[in-house]
Amino acid sequence: MPTTDTDPLRQLFTRLDADRDGHLRSADYQRLVDRILRHYQLDEDDHEAIVLRAAYARYWRELLGDDAERVNDETFFAAHCLVTPGPVFQALNGIVHAVLTIARTGYENTINKEEFNRLMSVLGVTGPAAAAAFSWLDSDADGKVGCAEFIRAAEGYFLAEDHTAPGAVLFGMYDPAPPIS
Template sequence: MASELQRRKISGVFAAMDADGDGLLEESDFQALTDRWTAIRGAEQGSEAHARLTSVMMGWWATLLAVSDPARDGDKVTLEDVLAVVDRLGSMTEVVTGTAHTMFDAVDENSDDEISPAEYRQMIEGWTGTATDTDEIFALLDSNGDGRLSRAEFAVLWTEFWAGDSPDAPGNLIFGHYD
């Protein structure tokens, strides 16, 4: 069963993904997420950037739907479904790391194999749909203080968020502050 910490941090991400605010994740919510992110990037329909972001976001939807409902008897995912998946992630670190690498590639807009503060801000604004000052949080995530997140740093942070339960882990902030 998900801890209170996991519930709090996952609830914030769930709410950001739930574009229509109905308490359920559906394919249309992930399409809205894709649309926000491609708009922030200025990725035109038919461009390589648009295709890449669409593939990541809609692939995440397909994966979430499959793992949260193995019988595939529905097309909606609840917060409780997501928390049940999170419960299993602690023993699936290779899967979480693989997801981190996929997300890293989506966030790394210029493909220089690092995430800049501006690219991180785009990720958060794509997620939430609102302009957000991320400088303070980025500094907390940047473990070596070099002003960028490497693929390895991002994978650790992503794993701390999705599979971790330590209240002191910097990765808890990868999607920003949570209640």
């Protein structure tokens, strides 16, 4: 169970808890969505925006339960430790698909390095950190990152308990860390 300020999960909690009241709400994840929509100039009622918002809402429900209006740090950490393949991963899948659909410029559900860098900059990752994330994610080295590669990284976030893995960027874990606003 995380106890130190340097623990990635604790850092994630602190970053997401913008009002510093010691609790997270679904709206804290939705600020990530707001940031993506703003950058890609999507309106709230655009189909891609609705799908992305729903994907994060589902992730919150699957991770923390239907009734979780707000959770404290211990509940948040415990939920991450208890994840097994199943509904949470399906929710991750939904987030990855929704994000790639927005970030891609072609018809394929993959993003090239330029598209990837743009997406990472929205999430606060730039420079060598973005380049390293791309190399890590592009496991078949074809110069593109597809759904399967992104999902593998997102699952590593839970299964390998590597909360600094590139997949974690989709959950608000970025470094360096601008405030999520």
